[in-house]
Structures are given as C-alpha cells and as structure tokens.
Amino acid sequence: MDLKAKVAIIDADFAIKLGRFKRIKLLEELVPQFIGVVYVHEYVYGNEILTPQEVKLQINALIVKGHAKVVDRNFVRQNNPDAVVIYDATQALLYENLPGTEKYQKNWGEVVSLAFAKAMGVPIFLSDEAKLQGVIDEFLNLDEDYTDYPGNIQVIRVRDFVDWMKQAGLSRKLGKMVWLASGYSADVFNNQVWTM
Secondary structure (H helix, E strand, O other): OOOOOEEEEEEHHHHHHOOOOOOOHHHHHHHHHHEEEEEEEHHHHHHHHOOOHHHHHHHHHHOOOEEEEEEHHHHHHHHHHHHHHHHHHHHHHHHOOOOOOOOOOOOOOOOOOOOHHHHOOOEEEEEOOHHHHHHHHHHHHOOOOOOOOOOOOOOEEEEHHHHHHOOOOOOOOHHHHHHHHOOOOOOHHHHHHHOO
C-alpha cells in the first residue's frame, strides 16, 4: 500500500478519537500505514493529549518506532531557520482569524500545528474540526487544488481517513471500529460512509 503522505501533523481531537479505543491500538497501528512520520506539536502533546492514557501511550510508541516526532518552533529553527518567519507570521495570522482562539487555550493547538505545517511544508493536517479547511483555504492555501501547490495544507478528518482505509482494501469491520471509536453513528457508517 502506498503512503498517502510522507509527513503529516496531528491534532489532539484526531489522536484522541483513534487512540481511545482500548481493545485495538487503532492510532498506533493504522496511522503508519498511511503516513510516514506524524508530527505532534509540543503544545498539543504536552497540554491536549492527556487523557485517556491510551492515546499518549500510542503516541509514545509511534515515537519509539520512528513514526512520530514531537516538534515546535525550535524544531523549525534548527531544521529550516528561514522558515521561522513563516511559522511566526502564520501563528499571528491564525490567532487573529481563527474564531474563538485564545492563546494557550481554545484553538491554540490548531494554531501552532498549522503554523508548523505551513513553515515546514507539511501537506496533511489530521484533525476532525469541521470548519478548519475553510479557514486554511482562506488564509494559508494558495489554491483549492491541494496537490498542485507545495505548501498547501489539506485537513484529513476521520471520514477521510476511513475513506483511505476503504480505498486501501482494509476491512470494513476495522473501518467501522474507527468510525464508532470516534463517536459517530453506526447508521451513518452503514448508510453513507461504507455501505454494504
């Protein structure tokens, strides 16, 4: 199976939805099948991915296996010093334009994760925020065709991830586990997402 992206950054909501399922380590087992390395912003890792404990354990397991890295502004500075300006400008832009954002509180994980993604050219943001793509398209992306412009960011929600699973030939049962573990309706899964 081909990777969907070499790198992506993950939001707390996506990690928690996939990681909270206790019987199967969905986050740890599935994400590496589609993403080479998943970045987790240090703010998200330290302040938002706290409970349930299974989520942090799976993130840590991904780090040990080389499939995840905790990153921050210093990572940008060390790996691409010129991109720090982009990181800072993106953070300031989103702080002003992402509705309801409060520094180090509401939406801050999205702000710093997207600042990192924009600065480092990370094309995928694993997040289940419904309106986030519109904000990204308005303020960060150069064009709505995500594949044509380096630096564009596409939000992959749980529904998109389940579609990836379906396209890759993974089992419907596993897709349904991801869907239900994310708190979504079995009826919607059966009738709209992955019909039989």
